[in-house]
Amino acid sequence: MKARKERKMKSPLKKKLTEKEYSALVEMTTLTLPEFLGYALEKYPHIEGQEFYEFYLKQRALRLGRPLSLHCELTPLCNLSCKMCYVQLDESNAGLHSILTTSQWMEIFRQAIENDVYQVTLSGGEAMLHPGFWEIYDYLYSMGIRITIFTNGLSITNRAIEHLRKKPPQSIQISLYGTSDDVYEKVTGKRVFSQIEKVFLQLQEANIPFKIAVSPNRYLYNDMENILQYLYNKGYSFQVNRNLLPPREETGRNLKDIALTTNEYVDIWTLYKKTTNMHPFSEEIRDNQDGISCSAGMATCHINYKGEMNGC
Numbered sequence: 208m209k210a211r212k213e214r215k216m217k218s219p220l221k222k223k224l225t226e227k228e229y230s231a232l233v234e235m236t237t238l239t240l241p242e243f244l245g246y247a248l249e250k251y252p253h254i255e256g257q258e259f260y261e262f263y264l265k266q267r268a269l270r271l272g273r274p275l276s277l278h279c280e281l282t283p284l285c286n287l288s289c290k291m292c293y294v295q296l297d298e299s300n301a302g303l304h305s306i307l308t309t310s311q312w313m314e315i316f317r318q319a320i321e322n323d324v325y326q327v328t329l330s331g332g333e334a335m336l337h338p339g340f341w342e343i344y345d346y347l348y349s350m351g352i353r354i355t356i357f358t359n360g361l362s363i364t365n366r367a368i369e370h371l372r373k374k375p376p377q378s379i380q381i382s383l384y385g386t387s388d389d390v391y392e393k394v395t396g397k398r399v400f401s402q403i404e405k406v407f408l409q410l411q412e413a414n415i416p417f418k419i420a421v422s423p424n425r426y427l428y429n430d431m432e433n434i435l436q437y438l439y440n441k442g443y444s445f446q447v448n449r450n451l452l453p454p455r456e457e458t459g460r461n462l463k464d465i466a467l468t469t470n471e472y473v474d475i476w477t478l479y480k481k482t483t484n485m486h487p488f489s490e491e492i493r494d495n496q497d498g499i500s501c502s503a504g505m506a507t508c509h510i511n512y513k514g515e516m517n518g519c
């Protein structure tokens with residue numbers, strides 16, 4: 208078995224400062240940004256300015272109740288048709304719903320940036336299938352936004368890799384639906400595992416960091432051991448999601464057909480620990496002294512393909 212690459216260690220300010228210093232720093236975020244940075248960098252010269260900058264933006268967003276981060280579902284269309292998907296629609300039923308156009312999304316992003324949004328996740332369906340994907344991406348990139356792409360990987364062509372190499376996103380998250388064409392077909396309707404594997408290798412060669420996400424579900428359950436072993440052996444950075452989003456009514460799918468039982472999740476976490484020698488939630492336990500934290504509904508919000516916004 209190959210040695211697994213070390214996961215990148217996050218370093219929240221909370222871990223670098225005492226509780227008193229941290230609280231004092233939170234208070235200082237009522238200053239202007241230049242004043243805050245001047246204070247923080249002089250007092251803690253060993254900590255990088257970028258960390259203070261992001262801390263300031265987040266604290267200010269939390270205080271003012273304004274979003275810092277947007278999760279945008281550009282389109283419900285997808286080139287796969289996963290049996291457990293909560294959002295995907297076919298061309299035939301997508302026409303019944305109004306999908307935001309490129310110019311509508313651009314207007315949303317323009318307003319968001321004017322209001323200090325700093326991070327954007329482009330998601331779907333398959334985000335990269337939106338006809339304005341690259342126009343939107345380039346605009347966000349030019350505005351200094353930290354971009355995350357959620358994708359199934361099928362639209363990551365040579366041309367896309369070249370684009371991403373020149374204008375790198377903050378991160379790319381690729382969903383994995385099995386470790387063979389047979390399992391892929393069972394879950395997604397297409398035999399595309401080898402194609403996805405090639406994308407992983409191409410991204411590695413181009414030095415574009417990515418993370419692989421797995422969402423256990425009824426159709427993937429029997430392949431979970433292979434998946435965990437595969438990801439671990441390859442040394443890929445990965446996460447195993449802990450729940451499934453309930454499919455929306457318009458998809459015609461039903462949570463009870465796809466969800467796993469608690470015991471099945473326990474089996475998966477046991478396998479995870481056995482395969483990786485790590486506690487499944489060790490990163491969260493390590494990175495969040497006060498337990499699992501999330502800014503959803505406080506400084507993060509979600510906009511769906513119809514332009515409807517909610518807190519998470």
Ligand code: SF4
Nearest residue numbers: 285289292295332359
């Ligand atoms: S790849 Fe993602 S968006 Fe597409 S059908 Fe599968 S789960 Fe849904």
